[in-house]
Amino acid sequence: xxxRAIRSALVAAASAxxxxxxxxxxxxxxxQTWNRTNxxxxxxxxxxxxxxxxxxxxGALAGPGTARERAAMAVAGAGAGACxxxxxxxxxxxxxxxxxxxxxxxxxxxxxxxVKLAGIGATGLAxxxxxxxxxxxxxxxxxxxxxxxxxxxxxxxxLNLFDxxxxxxIKVAAIAAALVTPAGGGGASxxxxxxxxxxxxxxxxxxxxxxxxxxxxxxxxxxxxxxxSLSRPARIAALGxxxxxxxxSEYVSFTKVIERTGPLRTLDMLGRRPAAAPxxxxxxxxAGASTAGSGQAHDHPVLDSAEAR
Numbered sequence: 001x002x003x004r005a006i007r008s009a010l011v012a013a014a015s016a017x018x019x020x021x022x023x024x025x026x027x028x029x030x031x032q033t034w035n036r037t038n039x040x041x042x043x044x045x046x047x048x049x050x051x052x053x054x055x056x057x058x059g060a061l062a063g064p065g066t067a068r069e070r071a072a073m074a075v076a077g078a079g080a081g082a083c084x085x086x087x088x089x090x091x092x093x094x095x096x097x098x099x100x101x102x103x104x105x106x107x108x109x110x111x112x113x114x115v116k117l118a119g120i121g122a123t124g125l126a127x128x129x130x131x132x133x134x135x136x137x138x139x140x141x142x143x144x145x146x147x148x149x150x151x152x153x154x155x156x157x158x159l160n161l162f163d164x165x166x167x168x169x170i171k172v173a174a175i176a177a178a179l180v181t182p183a184g185g186g187g188a189s190x191x192x193x194x195x196x197x198x199x200x201x202x203x204x205x206x207x208x209x210x211x212x213x214x215x216x217x218x219x220x221x222x223x224x225x226x227x228x229s230l231s232r233p234a235r236i237a238a239l240g241x242x243x244x245x246x247x248x249s250e251y252v253s254f255t256k257v258i259e260r261t262g263p264l265r266t267l268d269m270l271g272r273r274p275a276a277a278p279x280x281x282x283x284x285x286x287a288g289a290s291t292a293g294s295g296q297a298h299d300h301p302v303l304d305s306a307e308a309r
């Protein structure tokens with residue numbers, strides 16, 4: 001990793017921690033605006049999300065790459081983060097999953113998830129246009145823009161699918177960054193990865209969660225790092241993986257797959273509190289369980305997966 005990438009990571013981590021402390025001391029709209037209930041029925045805050053986005057953007061602006069590439073990272077993080085925060089604070093669980101939101105749209109109902117979907121799509125296109133293409137004009141430039149826009153929007157979407165248990169999305173972000181950098185990422189992925197890692201203790205400790213705001217922002221920035229550094233065949237392959245996993249999430253529970261796969265379960269539980277005891281209450285629910293959902297935050301809306309948090 002280059003010296004500039006290391007500096008980018010340090011700036012991102014420090015900015016994320018400072019932002020989180022500042023937001024916790026004076027949360028916009030008051031603490032209750034950001035409070036949610038996790039899969040144990042315990043309170044957590046969504047303030048790690050905007051803190052991660054701020055840290056990632058700050059680190060990206062100080063990171064390696066051309067001015068256009070750094071600007072594209074910032075556009076991706078800010079746009080996707082804003083869309084995610086909007087859904088965090090305004091959304092509901094009336095419609096789950098991509099099919100649920102699109103189905104509601106076909107019936108004339110505009111959900112917050114649909115607004116977020118459109119916003120993240122626009123963000124992906126804007127970031128791709130800012131980043132530019134190796135092919136300055138012609139069909140090659142158009143193809144690069146389409147591939148990159150899809151990859152950035154899809155990456156924002158995909159990381160959010162994993163924000164279902166403490167620390168999971170951050171671990172996935174770290175793995176993605178580790179894959180992008182040796183494949184030609186040049187250290188651009190260091191900023192979002194470091195911002196996420198700086199907030200890992202809060203997430204694993206079940207005091208905070210990334211929410212849509214943090215997961216969307218970090219996913220978009222990691223995908224932008226890939227979009228601005230990988231070859232076209234590699235980007236097409238990455239887009240295929242992102243699209244495949246997104247479609248699969250509509251039919252398969254990632255949590256169940258992880259829990260049934262030994263190595264994945266071990267990684268997923270690393271640093272986490274043990275699972276809650278299965279003692280049942282008189283009403284039949286496990287003690288401490290949320291009646292509104294079994295995921296990370298039961299009233300935290302899910303755009304991209306029908307799986308409950």
